[in-house]
Amino acid sequence: MSEALPLGATIGILGGGQLGRMLSLAAARLGFKTHIYCPDRHSPAFEVTPHKTLAAYDDLGALAAFAEMVDVVTYEFENVPAGTAEYLAALKPLRPGARALSISQDRLAEKAFIGGLGIPVAPHRAIRDAGDLTAAMLALGAPAVLKTTRLGYDGKGQRKVTSLDDATAAFGELAPHPLVLEAFVPFVREISVIVARGVDGTTAAFDPAENVHRDGILFTSTVPAGISADTAAEALRHATQIATALGYVGVLGVEFFMLADGHVLVNEIAPRVHNSGHWTEAVCITDQFEQHIRAISGWPLGDPRRLAGVVMENLIGDEIGAIPDALGHSIRPHAYGKAESRPGRKMGHLNRVALDSPQK
Amino acid sequence: MSEALPLGATIGILGGGQLGRMLSLAAARLGFKTHIYCPDRHSPAFEVTPHKTLAAYDDLGALAAFAEMVDVVTYEFENVPAGTAEYLAALKPLRPGARALSISQDRLAEKAFIGGLGIPVAPHRAIRDAGDLTAAMLALGAPAVLKTTRLGYDGKGQRKVTSLDDATAAFGELAPHPLVLEAFVPFVREISVIVARGVDGTTAAFDPAENVHRDGILFTSTVPAGISADTAAEALRHATQIATALGYVGVLGVEFFMLADGHVLVNEIAPRVHNSGHWTEAVCITDQFEQHIRAISGWPLGDPRRLAGVVMENLIGDEIGAIPDALGHSIRPHAYGKAESRPGRKMGHLNRVALDSPQK
Numbered sequence: 001m002s003e004a005l006p007l008g009a010t011i012g013i014l015g016g017g018q019l020g021r022m023l024s025l026a027a028a029r030l031g032f033k034t035h036i037y038c039p040d041r042h043s044p045a046f047e048v049t050p051h052k053t054l055a056a057y058d059d060l061g062a063l064a065a066f067a068e069m070v071d072v073v074t075y076e077f078e079n080v081p082a083g084t085a086e087y088l089a090a091l092k093p094l095r096p097g098a099r100a101l102s103i104s105q106d107r108l109a110e111k112a113f114i115g116g117l118g119i120p121v122a123p124h125r126a127i128r129d130a131g132d133l134t135a136a137m138l139a140l141g142a143p144a145v146l147k148t149t150r151l152g153y154d155g156k157g158q159r160k161v162t163s164l165d166d167a168t169a170a171f172g173e174l175a176p177h178p179l180v181l182e183a184f185v186p187f188v189r190e191i192s193v194i195v196a197r198g199v200d201g202t203t204a205a206f207d208p209a210e211n212v213h214r215d216g217i218l219f220t221s222t223v224p225a226g227i228s229a230d231t232a233a234e235a236l237r238h239a240t241q242i243a244t245a246l247g248y249v250g251v252l253g254v255e256f257f258m259l260a261d262g263h264v265l266v267n268e269i270a271p272r273v274h275n276s277g278h279w280t281e282a283v284c285i286t287d288q289f290e291q292h293i294r295a296i297s298g299w300p301l302g303d304p305r306r307l308a309g310v311v312m313e314n315l316i317g318d319e320i321g322a323i324p325d326a327l328g329h330s331i332r333p334h335a336y337g338k339a340e341s342r343p344g345r346k347m348g349h350l351n352r353v354a355l356d357s358p359q360k
Numbered sequence: 361m362s363e364a365l366p367l368g369a370t371i372g373i374l375g376g377g378q379l380g381r382m383l384s385l386a387a388a389r390l391g392f393k394t395h396i397y398c399p400d401r402h403s404p405a406f407e408v409t410p411h412k413t414l415a416a417y418d419d420l421g422a423l424a425a426f427a428e429m430v431d432v433v434t435y436e437f438e439n440v441p442a443g444t445a446e447y448l449a450a451l452k453p454l455r456p457g458a459r460a461l462s463i464s465q466d467r468l469a470e471k472a473f474i475g476g477l478g479i480p481v482a483p484h485r486a487i488r489d490a491g492d493l494t495a496a497m498l499a500l501g502a503p504a505v506l507k508t509t510r511l512g513y514d515g516k517g518q519r520k521v522t523s524l525d526d527a528t529a530a531f532g533e534l535a536p537h538p539l540v541l542e543a544f545v546p547f548v549r550e551i552s553v554i555v556a557r558g559v560d561g562t563t564a565a566f567d568p569a570e571n572v573h574r575d576g577i578l579f580t581s582t583v584p585a586g587i588s589a590d591t592a593a594e595a596l597r598h599a600t601q602i603a604t605a606l607g608y609v610g611v612l613g614v615e616f617f618m619l620a621d622g623h624v625l626v627n628e629i630a631p632r633v634h635n636s637g638h639w640t641e642a643v644c645i646t647d648q649f650e651q652h653i654r655a656i657s658g659w660p661l662g663d664p665r666r667l668a669g670v671v672m673e674n675l676i677g678d679e680i681g682a683i684p685d686a687l688g689h690s691i692r693p694h695a696y697g698k699a700e701s702r703p704g705r706k707m708g709h710l711n712r713v714a715l716d717s718p719q720k
Binding site: 007021029033282297303305307331332333334355 | 364367368381385388389390391392393406407408409410412642643645646650654657659660662663665667668680683684685687689690691692693694695696697699708713715
């Protein structure tokens with residue numbers, strides 16, 4: 001494997017939040033150095049490496065110096081500006097690549113791409129003006145969900161609408177335009193698949209997780225999910241197909257809605273390690289962070305099998321106070337080292353390991 | 361638990377080798393900062409935190425400044441100078457404490473302490489001069505093992521001797537004096553137990569590992585060990601008794617010789633995380649590094665149960681080249697980020713996970 005990054009090489013990571021931090025910890029276990037690039041001086045990832053750049057994402061001088069110091073560039077968030085991605089990709093390998101970024105940054109492009117693969121997505125329409133909105137509400141019916149096409153996360157940038165008046169008000173409030181109106185999907189479960197694809201095109205997926213959200217933010221991920229083997233196989237097949245079609249390198253998160261008939265449709269994808277994959281660090285031979293680092297380094301992918309069942313629970317805002325006093329048996333905690341707890345802010349997570357669950 | 365160190369506190373670590381590095385990574389997962397103190401500018405642990413002190417262990421000014429910046433002090437090696445330990449312990453909690461250090465730094469004191477608890481150790485004699493040596497060879501018989509009492513590691517500072525002439529020659533070559541002559545123990549297996557004790561006196565032990573050495577250096581640790589439940593219980597009981605008798609706080613490694621009758625005697629103890637506990641990171645709910653950080657932070661101890669069987673294999677010198685190309689399935693690798701590979705130098709390890717082994 002001549003493309004493999006050697007031990008001691010430096011991995012550049014755009015973004016200094018908890019995902020960048022956990023990627024950096026995983027890279028260290030594999031013998032790599034990491035360099036974190038982030039404009040926020042309080043970035044928790046700055047605490048786990050001596051190599052950092054504190055600069056804006058559009059600071060070309062800082063980006064050039066950063067590229068000079070690293071051997072490969074990755075990122076912890078999908079909203080890396082297109083110009084930044086293109087600039088860096090011209091200097092060092094950018095993994096996942098610019099195409100995965102541009103598609104996942106735009107809900108319309110993402111749905112078009114996935115739908116074009118023959119993989120179901122929610123019925124939807126692009127909304128550029130009031131005429132679009134009226135036609136779309138007629139076509140899709142109520143309730144529906146009006147969303148920004150860009151920069152949404154954790155339930156931000158979207159509103160459930162139940163009438164045209166409602167939708168018109170939301171259209172005036174949500175930004176940036178254009179928006180997308182999605183038919184409300186009567187899902188019975190939310191699941192996700194974390195799939196990895198290596199430089200050599202091999203793929204490896206973790207078991208599907210069943211996700212529960214609270215206030216638009218992921219609350220728990222449970223593995224094994226309460227789904228049939230057929231549903232699991234369908235979700236794994238879709239996720240792998242998307243990674244392959246993108247020519248993807250790294251770990252990709254794919255969120256699904258499961259319908260009453262057991263079939264799934266893709267809600268959205270994230271070209272990075274994913275909150276709903278945090279359970280892997282407690283029970284898998286290779287966790288999602290190590291898997292991502294292996295993939296972008298041109299290393300062979302690791303073994304994604306799990307050794308036990310698990311429930312991952314996010315700690316939001318002051319819930320971080322559950323650490324350490326409420327740490328009962330069979331819990332593996334992870335705190336992100338954020339100095340300040342704010343409502344809605346992801347501060348850490350707990351993995352509750354279930355030893356009586358079958359291995360897979 | 362009012363003594364618990366809060367999230368965001370800083371853990372000071374003496375020693376910047378792979379054990380300090382792995383402790384730092386575990387501390388980060390728990391939301392702590394770490395500060396590494398080491399005189400070697402190429403310390404691999406310097407790569408996983410921005411906080412470091414590059415200074416000699418007897419530099420009182422540097423030690424005072426270090427103590428000022430941290431909330432608790434621990435170490436990755438048992439040969440912390442007594443003066444350093446005392447100086448730091450007067451400024452900040454030193455865990456494990458100075459007593460564990462002073463006892464484990466001296467083979468004679470260690471054997472006296474353990475023997476005094478009624479726990480078997482190898483028959484041995486202190487050797488201060490030629491007269492001691494003659495008497496001891498007569499009393500213990502040949503073969504025997506002549507060892508330094510201080511500063512031995514990885515088979516260094518010891519020689520197997522088969523005659524008085526042999527022993528006399530070794531006496532002249534081994535330093536520093538005094539030495540200790542140990543009867544050769546006809547062991548059938550080497551096992552070890554990693555036990556933790558919290559600030560509140562609770563204890564938790566990992567399953568015994570079976571160890572194989574090569575050229576005096578640990579080669580593999582296998583769990584479950586090929587020993588009976590009675591032998592395992594005896595080893596766990598002894599290890600726990602030692603930790604409790606020392607008033608110990610942290611993770612303690614206890615190495616045993618198992619005799620043909622299934623009983624064990626203590627070979628030596630190490631007041632730190634231990635190479636023969638590296639398997640825990642691949643298969644345990646809480647690994648030895650997190651367990652040590654929890655203990656010294658006054659946190660509740662974690663769950664030491666394992667989710668699968670495992671064989672840990674050290675990568676010595678150029679064997680590190682097995683990463684990444686030889687990474688087969690079900691292997692979890694760990695590379696220590698050392699810039700230079702030298703013969704006999706521990707460069708990393710592999711954990712081969714055995715999913716078909718029962719959980720415990």
